[in-house]
Amino acid sequence: MLPIREIKPKNARTKRFLDNKAPQQNENARQTLFLRYTSTSEITNLLTTDLCSLKKPLSLKFNKKNSIHPFEDASSLEFFSEKNDASLVVYSSTSKKRPHCLTLVRFFGYKVLDILELLVQEDTMRTMSQFKNGTARVGLKPLLSFSGSAFESPTANAYTLAKSIFTDMFKGEDVSNVDVEGLQYMMHFSVDEEEQENVKPMIHLRCYLLRTKRAPNSTLPKVDVEEMGPRADFRVGRVQEADPEMWKEAMKKPKSQEAKTKKNIETDIIGDKVGRIHVGKQDLSALQTRKMKGLKRSRDVADDEDAFTGADDGILFVPEGGGDKRVRMEE
Amino acid sequence: MAAPEVEMQDAKPQPLACDLGHLLCTDPNPLPSLTSAPTPADREAILASTARDCAQTLINQLLTNCPISRSEGEDLQITLPAPEYQLPREKPVPKEKEKTKWEKFAAKKGIQKKRKDGKKVFDEGKGDWVAKYGYKGKDNEGGDWLVEVDDKPENAGAKESARGKVGKKEVRKRG
Numbered sequence: 204m205l206p207i208r209e210i211k212p213k214n215a216r217t218k219r220f221l222d223n224k225a226p227q228q229n230e231n232a233r234q235t236l237f238l239r240y241t242s243t244s245e246i247t248n249l250l251t252t253d254l255c256s257l258k259k260p261l262s263l264k265f266n267k268k269n270s271i272h273p274f275e276d277a278s279s280l281e282f283f284s285e286k287n288d289a290s291l292v293v294y295s296s297t298s299k300k301r302p303h304c305l306t307l308v309r310f311f312g313y314k315v316l317d318i319l320e321l322l323v324q325e326d327t328m329r330t331m332s333q334f335k336n337g338t339a340r341v342g343l344k345p346l347l348s349f350s351g352s353a354f355e356s357p358t359a360n361a362y363t364l365a366k367s368i369f370t371d372m373f374k375g376e377d378v379s380n381v382d383v384e385g386l387q388y389m390m391h392f393s394v395d396e397e398e399q400e401n402v403k404p405m406i407h408l409r410c411y412l413l414r415t416k417r418a419p420n421s422t423l424p425k426v427d428v429e430e431m432g433p434r435a436d437f438r439v440g441r442v443q444e445a446d447p448e449m450w451k452e453a454m455k456k457p458k459s460q461e462a463k464t465k466k467n468i469e470t471d472i473i474g475d476k477v478g479r480i481h482v483g484k485q486d487l488s489a490l491q492t493r494k495m496k497g498l499k500r501s502r503d504v505a506d507d508e509d510a511f512t513g514a515d516d517g518i519l520f521v522p523e524g525g526g527d528k529r530v531r532m533e534e
Numbered sequence: 535m536a537a538p539e540v541e542m543q544d545a546k547p548q549p550l551a552c553d554l555g556h557l558l559c560t561d562p563n564p565l566p567s568l569t570s571a572p573t574p575a576d577r578e579a580i581l582a583s584t585a586r587d588c589a590q591t592l593i594n595q596l597l598t599n600c601p602i603s604r605s606e607g608e609d610l611q612i613t614l615p616a617p618e619y620q621l622p623r624e625k626p627v628p629k630e631k632e633k634t635k636w637e638k639f640a641a642k643k644g645i646q647k648k649r650k651d652g653k654k655v656f657d658e659g660k661g662d663w664v665a666k667y668g669y670k671g672k673d674n675e676g677g678d679w680l681v682e683v684d685d686k687p688e689n690a691g692a693k694e695s696a697r698g699k700v701g702k703k704e705v706r707k708r709g
Binding site: 312355378396 | 555556557558559560561562564565567568569578581582585588589590592593596597598609611613614620621623624625626627628
């Protein structure tokens with residue numbers, strides 16, 4: 204497919220739109236696009252509907268059928284990504300070989316970064332409408348949690364990829380403030396331990412509403428969970444990991460976001476913040492030393508001799524010349 | 535300090551880690567085996583209890599480690615730190631804009647942009663901003679509002695010298 208031609212803005216509105224779409228230092232939240240293959244199952248349809256509604260307003264769902272095979276040729280997906288400015292695609296399909304399949308595709312600059320295939324288990328899948336506990340408000344930032352050792356593997360595998368993609372997909376907008384009222388639900392991803400060879404452990408997706416109660420003699424509340432749905436168990440299918448070059452490019456931080464090291468400020472072993480400041484050269488000529496009767500200036504002795512006797516007193520601990528002074532800093 | 539009920543129900547071998555910027559909690563402990571659980575309800579109970587521990591840890595961390603402020607709209611706001619778990623960018627880092635010919639030249643010559651000073655200055659006596667010059671201007675305030683007519687010709691330039699302003703052109707003409 205041809206790339207979308209470059210548009211030169213003719214009016215201010217178009218310019219604003221294009222500027223918003225262009226690469227930015229602090230990026231917009233990722234938009235997720237839900238697409239379907241020519242054949243899908245009831246299970247995947249229900250699940251994508253639920254996921255789409257959880258992700259509102261950062262989601263977009265298309266109902267038209269597409270004949271795309273993401274692992275073979277993803278160029279159409281790239282087109283969709285660019286056209287809709289969506290950098291995540293959830294592609295649902297079903298086939299005899301891969302029943303109830305969700306393919307999660309992540310993009311970098313409208314090019315496929317990585318792909319993860321998840322096969323939904325038919326028997327455990329439940330939709331949101333099957334739970335009667337109510338739902339959370341639309342567009343809230345969920346709490347995320349990942350349980351299981353496979354997500355924390357030091358080497359990159361399908362599960363660390365799944366963690367990265369799931370976090371990217373559901374974290375919502377990057378914000379510096381959240382409303383306490385807005386902490387309403389949690390998405391919990393857990394992975395089994397590997398029990399048999401050649402059988403990849405399952406990933407469980409559960410969504411819970413949080414119920415907080417006041418705990419006796421504590422300022423912190425006691426948290427309880429009630430399932431909200433959707434519920435799904437996934438088996439991991441095919442995986443396409445990111446091209447190392449592309450990954451490196453994608454993990455780059457813009458200059459404004461790099462943490463600046465502050466000069467002369469350190470943290471010591473105890474955890475106290477210690478700063479060094481320059482105090483300038485000290486004037487030692489007017490220094491008051493210990494007063495003793497013997498050192499008292501007699502009237503007939505000249506002034507310069509007097510200055511010399513004070514110096515070898517041995518009680519001065521002043522750094523020579525201008526020196527650094529350690530100062531404990533208030534945080 | 536937290537009461538025992540608020541703490542984990544059973545202590546875990548590895549502590550849970552939180553990334554408060556993403557509201558993310560990671561539990562590196564292996565999940566209890568689900569195949570040993572006889573019924574689906576038992577399996578769900580195991581998952582719910584691990585989820586509950588994560589939620590409790592996250593909420594505790596949020597309430598103890600983050601500054602909480604109450605805004606005028608009567609809702610409590612939690613200020614989140616910057617996220618630690620780095621995710622790939624959506625689009626490449628924007629390239630720096632190319633410098634214009636003038637900007638290059640200015641950098642080479644060390645010419646710096648001068649900010650306009652504005653047309654008003656703060657008058658401490660009045661406690662207000664007044665015009666630098668012109669109508670009700672600062673430069674001619676408190677001037678002689680009554681001037682005696684001077685008949686003698688040597689004082690013809692008095693007005694100008696009083697202001698201390700002689701234009702460049704004037705100087706050239708005189709010199």
